[in-house]
Amino acid sequence: MxxxxxxxxxxxxxxxxxxxxxxxxxxxxxxxxxxxxxxxxxxxxxxxxxxxxxxxxxxxxxxxxxxxxxxxxxxxxxxxxxxISVGYEASGVLEVALNPAEGRLAAGRAEWMLARGLRVELLDREEARRLEPALTTAMVGANFYPEDHQVDxxxxxxxxxxxxxxxxxxxxxxxxxxxxxxxxxxxxxxxxxxxxxxxxxxxxxxxxxxxxxxxxxxxxxxVKPMSGQILQWITRPPLFRHVVYGYKGYVVPRADGRVLLGSTLEDRGFDKAVTAAGLNRIVGMGLELVPALGEARWDQAWAGLRPSTxxxxxxxxxxxxxxxxxxxxxxxxxxxxxxxxxxxxxxxxxxxxxxxxxxxxxx
Ligand SMILES: Cc1cc2nc3c(=O)[nH]c(=O)nc-3n(C[C@H](O)[C@H](O)[C@H](O)COP(=O)(O)OP(=O)(O)OC[C@H]3O[C@@H](n4cnc5c(N)ncnc54)[C@H](O)[C@@H]3O)c2cc1C
Structure with missing residues (x-):
């Protein structure tokens, strides 16, 4: 046996x-x-x-x-x-800096990653928008991590x-x-x-x-739970294709036009509430990074408990x-x-x- x-x-x-x-x-x-x-x-x-x-x-x-x-x-x-397709997409992640302070943080992060031999492309505003035209014009630049991908x-x-x-x-x-x-x-x-x-x-x-x-x-x-809320919208056809990462949250486009916006980080025990304040923060973050999402259609929202230590x-x-x-x-x-x-x-x-x-x- x-x-x-x-x-x-x-x-x-x-x-x-x-x-x-x-x-x-x-x-x-x-x-x-x-x-x-x-x-x-x-x-x-x-x-x-x-x-x-x-x-x-x-x-x-x-x-x-x-x-x-x-x-x-x-x-x-x-x-x-x-x-079963698991939705593996080699989309790459764009870490967007919206102001000079975030630009300095992004540059510092790129520096240690390059020293470690990792792939990072430092893009100015025009280069970032050429790669992803849906990005806000109100940014100073972006780090592009081509090897960070996504799954569903x-x-x-x-x-x-x-x-x-x-x-x-x-x-x-x-x-x-x-x-x-x-x-x-x-x-x-x-x-x-x-x-x-x-x-x-x-x-x-x-x-x-x-x-x-x-x-x-x-x-x-x-281990303790840390809640995170996520909002899902639909865009058809898809508006953009890279994962967009900001300093307040992220926006993840799926190949079929779904867009996930996240997330909060909340210490509220085992409560998986989706709250007005949480959604408000996420919507603000998402529209700031990708303004064209203002025309996306509401689909659903949920929360989950991350196992944190x-x-x-x-x-x-x-x-x-x-x-x-x-x-x-x-x-x-x-x-x-x-x-x-x-x-x-x-x-x-x-x-x-x-x-x-x-x-x-x-x-
Ligand atoms: C909003 C949000 C966004 C996230 N985004 C990302 C991301 O983009 N990328 C990433 O890598 N990670 C992300 N994570 C983190 C990731 O989801 C978790 O780290 C991962 O799912 C943990 O997997 P797990 O199997 O340990 O836990 P779970 O998926 O929670 O599974 C644990 C299972 O154990 C069961 N269980 C618990 N206790 C018992 C018991 N006593 N008896 C029987 N069954 C029990 C539960 O019912 C549960 O099904 C995110 C998490 C959240 C909440």
Missing amino acids: PEHAIIIGAGVMGCAVAHRLLEAGWRVTLLERSLPGAESSAAAAGILGAQSEVSEDGPFLELCLASRERYRQFARELEEATD PVALSRAQASLVARLGGKFLSGSHVQGVAVVADRVEGVRLGGATLGADVVVVAGGAWSTLLDGLPPLRTW GDGRPILGRGPLAGLFFATGHFRNGILLAPITGEIIRDLVTGRDPGLDLTPFAP
Whole structure:
């Protein structure tokens, strides 16, 4: 009988880990209290922002770059196996500076990225508008990150769940795990409905709820929810094609004319409210960056809970108890970090070397 892994949570992280463990010959059960991909993973904008999202050189940047490098292949693998398009678009991200102070920030960011050997194009206003004519004339310039791409997270989550099921993964949707079952210094399964469900390893991938589980040992940091609201409009035909990143938010055009505008960053517990003030801020930000969006049609709005940690780093790797692993706390970058996270946890569980220094992310 192959070894058995239980994964708590079937968002992008749980499914990415399941996918790789199934390929490695493990038996996998995913326990999900709702539906696969129902929470933060379905709420995300899908920017693969290894450069646009990261503010300094270091281990977190390395992790993001390693995952970004894998994305095209990861998307292709999912699409070939499931026939579901995950909306991978090599759109590039334009980080727009609206005033001289933002221009100085952008120049400083470009400087360290170029020193690190990353691709950045520093564009003045005319060059930026030649690349993306829909951009506001009221800007001083933009950094262009041609290697930051995008996916559609809802489609990605569906494709992941479909692939995991095809590989033989067992989903128990509607299963709320109460905690991990610990015997001596080893995790032997999870507590579910008053009984223990046994496994050789347990992977915690419960997003913003990850550290509410009973029986967890003390960790480096805890996970807490940070809400983000997103607004979706429709433009037909599409008005622009690059992801536009400002210092107050971003605007993401999909190839089919949908445009996502985001996002807020709110500490409001597990409340996923869409608020008047939040939407007002997002609309103002979006129209400032791309004024032509004033003619876009309203479609829908939603909010999701990012799994944030006290120190801004994910919780990734082998836990302080034997048999316990963590794939959580990816905050604003979980869509980007799904491919590398799946591989890292597979390698640790199966005794291989993941080839990356995981010390900064240790549980
Ligand atoms: C508004 C917004 C915009 C974002 N934009 C981007 C972006 O552009 N790019 C990017 O890379 N990232 C983005 N993110 C971040 C990204 O969405 C998250 O980092 C990522 O989805 C986290 O995935 P996860 O699988 O850890 O969590 P989730 O998707 O939240 O999945 C966790 C799952 O665990 C389940 N669960 C929890 N506890 C239990 C339990 N006890 N028993 C059973 N099941 C349980 C939940 O029901 C849930 O389905 C954004 C997030 C938000 C909210």
